[in-house]
Amino acid sequence: MRGAIWACVTAVVLWGAGVAAQESAPADTAVEEQSLWEDLFGPTDWALHGFYEVRAGYRTRKDPYQKDMSLMETRLQVDVDGYTDWADLKFKGDVYGDLVDEEGHFDLREANLFFRPGDAIDVKIGRQILTWGTGDLIFINDLFPKDWQAFFIGRDTEYLKAPSDAAKVSVFSDAVNVDFVYTPQFDSDRHVTGERLSYWDANVQRLAGRDRIVHTDKPDRWFRDDEFAVRVYKNVDNVELAVYGYWGYWKSPAGQSLSGAALFPDLNVYGASARGTVGEGIGNVEFGYYDSDDDPGGDDGRIDNSQLRFLVGYTQELAKDFTAGMQYYVEHMMDYSAYRASLMGGRARDQNRHVVTLRLTQLMMNQNLRLSLFTYYSPSDEDAYIRPNLHYKATDNLALELGANIFFGDEPHTFFAQFQNDTNVYAAVRYTF
Amino acid sequence: MKRLMMAVLSVAVLWTTGLARAAEEPLTDVQQIVEKANVVAYYQGDDGKAIVEMKITDKDGQVRERRFVILRKDQADGGDQKYFVYFQRPADVRRMTYMVHKHAAIDKDDDRWLYLPSLDLIKRIAAGDKRTSFVGSHFLYEDVSGRSLAEDTHELVDTTEQHYVVKNTPKKPDTVEFSYFTVAIDRKTFVPMKMEFYDKNGTLYRVIESKKVEKIQDFYTVTESVVRDLKSGGKTEMKFTDVQYNLGLDDDLFSERYLRRPPREAMR
Numbered sequence: 266m267r268g269a270i271w272a273c274v275t276a277v278v279l280w281g282a283g284v285a286a287q288e289s290a291p292a293d294t295a296v297e298e299q300s301l302w303e304d305l306f307g308p309t310d311w312a313l314h315g316f317y318e319v320r321a322g323y324r325t326r327k328d329p330y331q332k333d334m335s336l337m338e339t340r341l342q343v344d345v346d347g348y349t350d351w352a353d354l355k356f357k358g359d360v361y362g363d364l365v366d367e368e369g370h371f372d373l374r375e376a377n378l379f380f381r382p383g384d385a386i387d388v389k390i391g392r393q394i395l396t397w398g399t400g401d402l403i404f405i406n407d408l409f410p411k412d413w414q415a416f417f418i419g420r421d422t423e424y425l426k427a428p429s430d431a432a433k434v435s436v437f438s439d440a441v442n443v444d445f446v447y448t449p450q451f452d453s454d455r456h457v458t459g460e461r462l463s464y465w466d467a468n469v470q471r472l473a474g475r476d477r478i479v480h481t482d483k484p485d486r487w488f489r490d491d492e493f494a495v496r497v498y499k500n501v502d503n504v505e506l507a508v509y510g511y512w513g514y515w516k517s518p519a520g521q522s523l524s525g526a527a528l529f530p531d532l533n534v535y536g537a538s539a540r541g542t543v544g545e546g547i548g549n550v551e552f553g554y555y556d557s558d559d560d561p562g563g564d565d566g567r568i569d570n571s572q573l574r575f576l577v578g579y580t581q582e583l584a585k586d587f588t589a590g591m592q593y594y595v596e597h598m599m600d601y602s603a604y605r606a607s608l609m610g611g612r613a614r615d616q617n618r619h620v621v622t623l624r625l626t627q628l629m630m631n632q633n634l635r636l637s638l639f640t641y642y643s644p645s646d647e648d649a650y651i652r653p654n655l656h657y658k659a660t661d662n663l664a665l666e667l668g669a670n671i672f673f674g675d676e677p678h679t680f681f682a683q684f685q686n687d688t689n690v691y692a693a694v695r696y697t698f
Numbered sequence: 699m700k701r702l703m704m705a706v707l708s709v710a711v712l713w714t715t716g717l718a719r720a721a722e723e724p725l726t727d728v729q730q731i732v733e734k735a736n737v738v739a740y741y742q743g744d745d746g747k748a749i750v751e752m753k754i755t756d757k758d759g760q761v762r763e764r765r766f767v768i769l770r771k772d773q774a775d776g777g778d779q780k781y782f783v784y785f786q787r788p789a790d791v792r793r794m795t796y797m798v799h800k801h802a803a804i805d806k807d808d809d810r811w812l813y814l815p816s817l818d819l820i821k822r823i824a825a826g827d828k829r830t831s832f833v834g835s836h837f838l839y840e841d842v843s844g845r846s847l848a849e850d851t852h853e854l855v856d857t858t859e860q861h862y863v864v865k866n867t868p869k870k871p872d873t874v875e876f877s878y879f880t881v882a883i884d885r886k887t888f889v890p891m892k893m894e895f896y897d898k899n900g901t902l903y904r905v906i907e908s909k910k911v912e913k914i915q916d917f918y919t920v921t922e923s924v925v926r927d928l929k930s931g932g933k934t935e936m937k938f939t940d941v942q943y944n945l946g947l948d949d950d951l952f953s954e955r956y957l958r959r960p961p962r963e964a965m966r
Contacts, residue, residue, distance in 0.1 A: 314792060316789075316790075348962075348965070353959075379959060387955065387959060393818070394816065394818045396818040396820075422817070423816040426818065437955055442954070442955070500954065505954075540822055542807060542825070545807065545824070546824045546825075547822045547823075549822075580822075581824050582825070582826035584827075585826075585827045585829070586830055586831075588824060588826075631754070631831060631834045631835075632831055632833075633762075633834060658790075660760075661762050661763060661787075661789075662788065662790075664790065697789040
């Protein structure tokens with residue numbers, strides 16, 4: 266909440282400064298600016314848009330720790346864009362009533378200011394959605410917050426990205442381009458807590474949910490528990506090359522305090538990626554070294570080990586309006602013997618977690634009907650997560666959606682299998698304006 | 699009566715000589731004709747901008763609309779080009795940006811990117827079948843970005859008072875859904891006025907017509923066109939407004955920086 270206030274205050278202060286600057290201009294220039302304003306922007310200068318949505322989902326398996334209803338919400342998103350001659354303003358917020366937790370919510374998605382102070386500099390300050398990297402629903406060097414809960418319960422994919430309260434400065438040159446993102450107060454993932462989704466609780470060695478809500482001890486001091494991310498990138502003959510750095514914290518709980526609170530230990534990530542045309546399709550490769558700074562030797566059983574993460578992917582249009590994409594992803598634990606030695610009971614993870622993904626997308630009926638299937642399958646964990654989705658645009662404004670989140674696996678402690686009781690089907694109607 | 703006859707005759711004579719003058723030295727080299735028409739249709743000026751509005755009417759009469767701003771920059775006439783498409787309508791695709799680095803070489807696929815603002819995500823789009831619908835309309839990707847002249851053999855089948863009629867037969871018939879198409883090219887302006895596509899049985903099934911041509915900054919520009927799918931009965935009307943040429947668009951505009959945050963030129 267403090268983050269939201271900070272973002273609003275920044276936006277208001279900067280906006281106020283802009284208005285003041287305009288007002289203090291001499292009268293004749295003000296008139297000139299007025300007409301220039303008209304010439305440049307016309308009546309579309311402020312734009313109000315958004316959508317109204319009803320979305321409902323149901324669990325297909327009985328879960329003793331959750332309600333049968335996985336999703337039941339009506340949502341209004343309001344999206345306001347403003348353009349002045351020196352900056353773009355953006356406000357996007359969701360108001361929704363949720364029958365599962367029986368509460369009303371306000372989710373401020375964006376409240377930011379964008380400006381180009383120089384020919385080669387872009388700045389965006391405030392609450393914003395941030396993404397980079399080459400994976401398709403797999404993130405290595407993108408350490409901006411994700412909303413896994415929204416993703417697993419069947420909200421629109423847009424909600425997988427949770428907002429950051431940050432400043433992004435981009436510098437462009439012929440040699441390389443650089444993005445710097447500073448987040449003054451750590452923004453964690455909106456991770457699985459047991460409230461909406463059941464999970465594997467290693468402490469009790471069973472599936473748990475609302476009976477054992479995850480309590481966290483999150484770094485939250487302003488300007489001390491901060492995050493810094495950088496990307497240096499260049500396009501060489503349309504091969505997109507990038508190197509990345511991140512200094513912050515594990516985004517979802519990756520440790521436990523002695524009192525049992527879930528922790529977000531220190532994490533630094535260094536990585537690189539490339540993406541370009543390969544044959545008739547698009548190929549991408551990305552890796553990242555996850556340096557778990559609070560557990561350098563990997564011998565602290567309470568904190569996750571350092572990892573090497575690697576991804577390679579390929580997408581191709583196989584037929585008209587039919588596209589297939591495959592990815593192979595691996596998480597390699599660096600100090601596995603130290604991990605095994607420090608394990609305090611319970612089941613050990615494998616040293617390598619392999620995941621294969623497959624995305625199939627078929628467009629039909631003048632591209633108004635989209636059938637898609639995204640599958641994660643881990644041959645090492647022997648578990649899977651399948652996301653079928655049907656999206657139909659009945660008119661330019663009205664869309665209907667049907668989908669499911671299906672989890673299964675042999676061992677309940679593996680990553681996807683732990684959510685098997687969270688398997689759900691959902692439907693939505695959205696009116697966009 | 700005799701006088702009237704004379705008058706009619708002289709008018710007719712003058713009319714035909716006038717026509718003969720207009721038709722002075724019609725071009726006979728088909729390659730020259732199609733190259734000129736290609737430049738007029740897709741390469742006017744060094745760069746250009748337009749607001750494009752599409753009205754898509756499906757076979758049941760249901761109407762959908764698209765509105766986007768398009769920016770284009772040529773590397774060379776008839777050669778590589780860069781495109782920027784900034785969507786304004788419908789609301790669910792608003793602010794999405796589509797960028798294309800088009801390669802004229804027949805064996806090199808275009809590079810395409812799509813930016814999704816709600817996810818701040820840049821997707822690289824696999825080069826696809828160019829005869830796929832563009833934004834769900836009856837126009838195909840290839841109608842909008844141009845079909846490479848090297849894909850077809852060209853034959854000048856007729857030269858009328860108004861038009862050169864060119865028959866285009868694909869060199870690789872398996873890769874397209876038509877057996878051939880004809881283009882009526884205006885003899886004066888070299889604007890393609892009508893394209894007719896024939897299916898594998900030789901039946902006409904698809905027609906693209908230029909409904910309005912305007913001279914903008916000395917460049918003949920099709921500002922209204924329509925494509926009809928004769929089999930389904932659907933059609934898409936396309937209208938260009940606010941057309942401008944030679945804006946001096948910078949090459950850097952067609953990069954990730956502006957894909958994430960389009961230049962003001964593209965947003966209005």
